[in-house]
Amino acid sequence: MPAYGFAHLSSRRNHADVIEYLQRIQATLDPFAGRFVIHGPPAEVIEGSWPGSMVLIEFPSLAEARAWYDSPA
Template sequence: MAAYIVFTRESTSDQAELDAYSKAVAPTFAGHPARILAAYGTQDVLEGTPPEGVVIVEFPTIEAARAWYDSPAYQTVVQHRWKGASYRAVIVQGV
């Protein structure tokens, strides 16, 4: 069953770190069955405080999503995202 990682950027603290992350993240998907469905597109906020941005990545299973997220390649790159902004990230299983 499909699973989705949803990233919401709440606030930016260091744009240079986010730029480093943006330049390095694409290769971390190599060998992982991922499909980016949304990435910082226009938002129409229905409830609550709007995040600065939203990214949704589809995987075939929760295990596949965790395999990418926990991979050494991504864990090296994600350090830049953590230094650059406050994010929320969640894996949600599809129906």
């Protein structure tokens, strides 16, 4: 069963650290078959507010998701 990693990005500023992270993250996901499902588009908010954007990464299983999160990469 798939497992997901979710992040709420409260700020969408593209500073140097964010640019480097975006350039390097796919290489950390590949060994664990991770893939972006959502990566930062503005959310359409129906009720309330949602500052920022979101990221959702899918893995084939919870084992791969945990292995990615715990990996040194």
